[in-house]
Amino acid sequence: MANKWEVFVMDLGELAEGKELELTIRTLNDGLHKYTYQRAKVEVSSKLDQFADSLQVRLGRGQLSDRRFSIRVIERVERMPARYL
Amino acid sequence: MGKISAPRNNREFIDACVKSGDAVRIQQEVDWDNEAGAIVRRVCELGEAAPFMENIKDYPGFSYFGAPLSTYRRMAIALGMDPASTLPQIGAEYLKRTNSEPIAPIVIDKRDAPCKENILLGDDVDLCKLPVPLVHDGDGGRYVGTWHGVITKHPVRGDVNWGMYRQMMWDGRTMSGAVFPFSDLGKTLTDYYLPRGEGCPFATAIGLSPLAAMAACAPSPIPEPELCGMLSGEPVRLVKCETNDLEVPADAEIIIEGMILPDYKVEEGPFGEYTGYRTSPRDFRVTFRVDAITYRNNATMTISNMGVPQDEGQLLRSFSLGLELEKLLKSQGIPVTGVYMHPRSTHHMMIVGVKPTYAGIAMQIAQLAFGSKLGPWFHMVMVVDDQTDIFNWDEVYHAFCTRCNPERGIHVFKNTTGTALYPHATPHDRKYSIGSQVLFDCLWPVDWDKTNDVPTLVSFKNVYPKDIQERVTNNWADYGFRGAKK
Numbered sequence A: 001m002a003n004k005w006e007v008f009v010m011d012l013g014e015l016a017e018g019k020e021l022e023l024t025i026r027t028l029n030d031g032l033h034k035y036t037y038q039r040a041k042v043e044v045s046s047k048l049d050q051f052a053d054s055l056q057v058r059l060g061r062g063q064l065s066d067r068r069f070s071i072r073v074i075e076r077v078e079r080m081p082a083r084y085l
Numbered sequence B: 001m002g003k004i005s006a007p008r009n010n011r012e013f014i015d016a017c018v019k020s021g022d023a024v025r026i027q028q029e030v031d032w033d034n035e036a037g038a039i040v041r042r043v044c045e046l047g048e049a050a051p052f053m054e055n056i057k058d059y060p061g062f063s064y065f066g067a068p069l070s071t072y073r074r075m076a077i078a079l080g081m082d083p084a085s086t087l088p089q090i091g092a093e094y095l096k097r098t099n100s101e102p103i104a105p106i107v108i109d110k111r112d113a114p115c116k117e118n119i120l121l122g123d124d125v126d127l128c129k130l131p132v133p134l135v136h137d138g139d140g141g142r143y144v145g146t147w148h149g150v151i152t153k154h155p156v157r158g159d160v161n162w163g164m165y166r167q168m169m170w171d172g173r174t175m176s177g178a179v180f181p182f183s184d185l186g187k188t189l190t191d192y193y194l195p196r197g198e199g200c201p202f203a204t205a206i207g208l209s210p211l212a213a214m215a216a217c218a219p220s221p222i223p224e225p226e227l228c229g230m231l232s233g234e235p236v237r238l239v240k241c242e243t244n245d246l247e248v249p250a251d252a253e254i255i256i257e258g259m260i261l262p263d264y265k266v267e268e269g270p271f272g273e274y275t276g277y278r279t280s281p282r283d284f285r286v287t288f289r290v291d292a293i294t295y296r297n298n299a300t301m302t303i304s305n306m307g308v309p310q311d312e313g314q315l316l317r318s319f320s321l322g323l324e325l326e327k328l329l330k331s332q333g334i335p336v337t338g339v340y341m342h343p344r345s346t347h348h349m350m351i352v353g354v355k356p357t358y359a360g361i362a363m364q365i366a367q368l369a370f371g372s373k374l375g376p377w378f379h380m381v382m383v384v385d386d387q388t389d390i391f392n393w394d395e396v397y398h399a400f401c402t403r404c405n406p407e408r409g410i411h412v413f414k415n416t417t418g419t420a421l422y423p424h425a426t427p428h429d430r431k432y433s434i435g436s437q438v439l440f441d442c443l444w445p446v447d448w449d450k451t452n453d454v455p456t457l458v459s460f461k462n463v464y465p466k467d468i469q470e471r472v473t474n475n476w477a478d479y480g481f482r483g484a485k486k
């Protein structure tokens, strides 16, 4: 099943297309873990059928942007030092 | 002092509020995702009864208690007073109790501690097992701590701090929060843990007794466990944590234990704030790693929903900031007649009444207020004389608009301490907690001749002889007046 994701950006320019990005994204899938975050390498596209998962965007003070993207999560990135995991 | 009989825990408080009509039980299912938050917000804006939501989607067995202290009636109930008590009565009671002898907490056995009824450790730890609400649509996350206490200890001085510092769930084991550098916890971190690169043990307690929550957000110099004892007239019952040496209120509904990381941060915010805006930017903030969760059977999570007036942040913080300033000014021998903050100023304006017995008294008040531990939380001090009723905004506003001289009465203080939450502050100042503050001196200058220079207040009470006032008042109905329509 396709996953739904959300990202906070200050500027839509942070979501460059056609290259790998590292973003902090949160899941919008229904269930107990909705709104939890992870850091991930991703690729985004303004073509909504480019990737299976969808991405919606919120701006600096939580405003929902009307721009929508599709997204591919390439891999999870763990930033937290191993001693705390 | 007479025996105080205040609700000793959140459950007794809910019962008392339901009985007096100050809380409603909601049995239909409520969604943790926005719906509960929206209910609490509307309750705050309408001044309604507190919602006790007993059936939460996805979280059988848990409940929510929203807007616990967003009315003076509920504040009076929390203090064990008549719900109809007036604000000055509630204030006098707070001053009486917090000027009494500190009451030290006691530590009880784990077997007697309700908060240990369920214990999650190791791989079982997951904040998503708690009904953490999405309080406002568009918030940076679900907030675990909106009406709670973050418990820490200074490792050298040994003093314990309970502070209400918001905490967002980042993932099932990580929270981030806005701990300001001038707060007690902020100072402990910068003074000890951060320079050493050591983790700071913490415990978050949710569903506290209302007076423990009041202590956690009161800007008092008295350590909060003792302050809570003084407010409730009996020792707080504490119990040792599972994974660190801290002690937590045994009657709390939920305890989250863990460590504040000294060298790693995750994003926090944005979040709906007490000013009535989402102001402070999303940023990398103090990060809490969770090691254990313990909770009572059928645990109730307390929720405050900050936004436009009036919520308990505004009500209670206005209340305690004002009264703590009153104590401070009196400790310096200043002849203040009272201090009041209107909750709808979102605790930004201190109104101080004083007998203007010497020159510069308003400036002395402002310097003490802005220079104290309370100072970063408000940016306006308005000083009026002892003839002005500080609780009556019509009178205060009249005094301000007529007596505050634009050139001599307004004094701006630059480069003071602010917070990231000030809507009027520049983005740069928000980032670095840089503030600016202002005094509105509404006193007649002492060097004006009292008979010939100071204007006379033209009011019924002030200009007519007593006998005329009495005659007119007594004959009022006979003249044909039936009471003005408001």
Ligand SMILES: Cc1cc2nc3c(=O)[nH]c(=O)nc-3n(C[C@H](O)[C@H](O)[C@H](O)COP(=O)(O)O)c2cc1C
Binding pocket: B146, B147, B161, B162, B163, B164, B165, B166, B167, B177, B178, B179, B180, B182, B183, B184, B185, B216, B217, B218, B219, B220, B304, B306, B312, B313, B314, B317
């Ligand atoms: C609902 C609520 C949320 C608060 N959130 C924060 C916060 O995120 N960070 C902060 O430093 N203070 C916050 N405060 C204010 C502190 O609770 C307050 O300054 C308290 O006195 C803690 O003081 P201390 O640091 O002097 O112990 C909040 C207050 C309330 C009522």
Ligand SMILES: [Mn+2]
Binding pocket: B161, B162, B163, B184, B223, B224
């Ligand atoms: Mn403190």
